[in-house]
Amino acid sequence: MINPPEQVLTMDEFHWQLGLLQNLDVGLIVLDARHRVVMWNSFMANHSGIRDSTARGKCVDQLFGSLPIEWFKRKLDSVFLLRNRAFITWEERPYLFRFKPHHPITGAAEFMYQNITLIPLSSPNGEIEHVGIMVYDMTAVAINKQALSAANAELALLSRTDKLSGLANRGYWEECLRQEYERFRRTQSTSSMVMLDVDHFKRVNDTYGHQAGDEVIRVLSNLLRQHARSTDTPGRYGGEEFGVLLINTSEDNALIFAERVRCAVEALTVRHGPHVIQFTVSMGISQLNNSHQSHEDWIRDADRALYHSKTTGRNRTTLAEDLE
Secondary structure (H helix, E strand, O other): OOOHHHHHHHHHHHHHHHHHHHHOOOEEEEEEOOOEEEEEOHHHHHHHOOOHHHHOOOEHHHHOOOOOHHHHHHHHHHHHHHOOOEEEOOOOOOOOOOOOOOOHHHOOOOOOOEEEEEEEEEOOOOOEEEEEEEEEEOHHHHHHHHHHHHHHHHHHHHHOEOOOOOOEOHHHHHHHHHHHHHHHHHHOOOOEEEEEEEOOHHHHHHHHOHHHHHHHHHHHHHHHHHHOOOOOEEEEEEOOEEEEEEOOOOHHHHHHHHHHHHHHHHOOOEEEOOEEEOOOEEEEEEEOOOOOOOHHHHHHHHHHHHHHHHHOOOOOEEEHHHHO
């Protein structure tokens, strides 16, 4: 005969265990081998709007039309067959069940990010006849990680951007040149570099002030950005000197680009306070070739062509090849 106090204790244990499962701040579903709901805790009811009495006996795909059912069934079947747990992270799939987020910190999220654990549940006979599904709200973690990634991306962008011009800074621009030089050594793909310098920039600063000079730099930078392709890399080399890396571009096509920019600058007017400023640029072009032993050689070649433009009248473009 069973001792009555033990019987009462067993029922008490069952009662509080069931209460614990129902009130976990984690979703808990139990499915049978035909993917029908056997258990549906309060977390699932509260976030889905589907009561336990409605969910029980239903196939899970009947309750969620947006569920990737074929993919999910393959996950479930592997748990039944292999008798091993399976996991789905929010980074692999943002959510399994589309719920709205409910914490104030996650108000910017469109949905609840979820981690999912699928657990094989054995019956007394040792067979796996049910699978438990644990749904963890990972929205706060996901939002924080995304915010950190965005902040890191912003810092990375700032670290390679010249503050005044908004173009690539010298360090990043030279790194792009180095990578292109290495690519050329492997593939012999043609690329060209344009170096340009604002003519008589000191005169602009002395006549109109350094803030006017800064405005000239900004306007010229915007013009370079407008004329460059998405694959090109314009950068501020230093002071009033700029460089543009033109990927997969011969010197002849680089000359077309350079002359287009030079003519656009010549026609440009910069307004700063009461002043109307006009200026010109000189340019030098070098096509990457096997005589260059490094990307620094490539820069020196383009700089030599730029210097020739500066010393022979300014407001002109010189090809490095023409100086050989």
